[in-house]
Amino acid sequence: MTNLKHPRLSGLGRNPAASVDVLVRLAAHKAGRHGIEMRRGRLADAVVEALLTHGDSHSAVGLHGDRVSPAMRRRIAEHPDQGIRNAFADFIRYTVEREVSTGIDNLEEAYGHPRTELAAAPDPTLRAAVARAWHDRPDTVQAALLGDPDPKVRAAATRHRHPGVPPEWWARCLADPAVRVNVARQVPLTPDQFTELIRTGGKELHRSVAANPHLTADMIARLLDLDDPMVRIAVAHSRHVDAPTRVRLYARVEEERANGSVDAHVALNWSSAEPTWLRDAPLDERMTHLDSPYPVFRRVLAGCRDLPEEAWRRLDADPDLLVRRTAARRPDTPPEILEQLVRAHGDAFHIRPLLVDHPNFPRHALRTFADEPSPHVRFVALQDPELPVPVLRQLAADPEVFVRRGAARHPRITAPLLDRLLADPAPEVADDAAANPVLRPARMLGILAEAGL
Numbered sequence: 001m002t003n004l005k006h007p008r009l010s011g012l013g014r015n016p017a018a019s020v021d022v023l024v025r026l027a028a029h030k031a032g033r034h035g036i037e038m039r040r041g042r043l044a045d046a047v048v049e050a051l052l053t054h055g056d057s058h059s060a061v062g063l064h065g066d067r068v069s070p071a072m073r074r075r076i077a078e079h080p081d082q083g084i085r086n087a088f089a090d091f092i093r094y095t096v097e098r099e100v101s102t103g104i105d106n107l108e109e110a111y112g113h114p115r116t117e118l119a120a121a122p123d124p125t126l127r128a129a130v131a132r133a134w135h136d137r138p139d140t141v142q143a144a145l146l147g148d149p150d151p152k153v154r155a156a157a158t159r160h161r162h163p164g165v166p167p168e169w170w171a172r173c174l175a176d177p178a179v180r181v182n183v184a185r186q187v188p189l190t191p192d193q194f195t196e197l198i199r200t201g202g203k204e205l206h207r208s209v210a211a212n213p214h215l216t217a218d219m220i221a222r223l224l225d226l227d228d229p230m231v232r233i234a235v236a237h238s239r240h241v242d243a244p245t246r247v248r249l250y251a252r253v254e255e256e257r258a259n260g261s262v263d264a265h266v267a268l269n270w271s272s273a274e275p276t277w278l279r280d281a282p283l284d285e286r287m288t289h290l291d292s293p294y295p296v297f298r299r300v301l302a303g304c305r306d307l308p309e310e311a312w313r314r315l316d317a318d319p320d321l322l323v324r325r326t327a328a329r330r331p332d333t334p335p336e337i338l339e340q341l342v343r344a345h346g347d348a349f350h351i352r353p354l355l356v357d358h359p360n361f362p363r364h365a366l367r368t369f370a371d372e373p374s375p376h377v378r379f380v381a382l383q384d385p386e387l388p389v390p391v392l393r394q395l396a397a398d399p400e401v402f403v404r405r406g407a408a409r410h411p412r413i414t415a416p417l418l419d420r421l422l423a424d425p426a427p428e429v430a431d432d433a434a435a436n437p438v439l440r441p442a443r444m445l446g447i448l449a450e451a452g453l
Helices: 007-014 020-026 030-037 045-054 070-077 087-097 104-111 124-133 139-146 151-157 167-174 180-184 191-200 203-210 217-223 229-236 243-258 262-270 276-280 283-287 295-302 309-316 321-327 335-345 363-371 375-383 389-396 401-409 415-422 427-435 441-450
Strands: none
Touching: 007 020, 007 030, 007 427, 007 441, 020 030, 020 045, 020 441, 030 045, 045 070, 087 104, 087 124, 104 124, 124 139, 124 151, 139 151, 139 167, 167 180, 167 191, 180 203, 191 203, 191 217, 203 217, 203 229, 217 229, 229 243, 229 262, 243 262, 276 295, 295 309, 295 321, 309 321, 321 335, 335 363, 335 375, 363 375, 363 389, 375 389, 375 401, 389 401, 389 415, 401 415, 401 427, 415 427, 415 441
């Protein structure tokens, strides 16, 4: 967390190369404590002691589990300040009360009981938290949660596809108002169940049913009468819809979007009901969607791995960027296709592995990206760990803050460049520069001295 007034102190607190002495001195400053809270791994006892001396219950929240030694855990448990003793447990209980998800290990530590006991705790809010956090729970625990007397516990137990709802629970869950929206999109439906859900449900339930991948052709035909753009797009993505019907459904939603419908805009851009069935269709059937006017079909097709060369040539030139990026993730993508795609649009850093990490990507070309007009492409050049100093100097002076931040984090950054970035007007840049482990110990001490620490 960058401290806007003292970014070098918060960054230094995150620096993995900072010595124990540096961290102890940082602990006397709020910004330094914030940075230390972001560090990974176990904290030295002396650092923990300094945090307890200078901090408060907020600082103590992160002092739990493997972050501290057994000796310091005992020290915290015996601390005279109740707020510090209970800081972590109080924080986790706060998240549970507000139904914010947290890890199952955190729940066990905060409440002092194993997960099997927490799943049967008297407090339904805690049982719901366990259902959200314990993803690999055994069938017996899942059955108990599905049959829980509190509706919010049952809802939490069916929120995700895993561990799922066993077949013997399908009928009961579909009849349960607390969970049927969750379950109706997951399990096969009988004709009577489908009819009842459509008859008694509202918009949310109808959308859930429409996204169910197990619907029959008759069920899809009956959904055509529902006046909801989200349902129409889900139906348009069904394997049971012919091309003319799909065109008509899309045209209707496009018209609704043009008339200002937010639901139509969401349906066309963020519908979760993708035609994933296409992946398992015979190759001849899949190839008929190579020229689909709807990018989502081409995007699913691009995720296959057994297409002929002609199909890959066309997908690599697809007008939709997501289609091209999906196709580029196949194992044998030519180097020139990968370079051309990243040079034109940058990489999708929220999707791993990166395209520049593809075995066929020509990594020697990365440094040339620094001269591209798009800052998103210039940023990609920083993926080269051997970037020459002149190129780093150029990126460290980039007009875009996020590019300078990338330069500040680079492992080959020089001391003079780090000094420049430590004085950057953007706090985030100075924070990242102070957090770079190549920062010299003498410079770390200088930062402390400048702050009077």
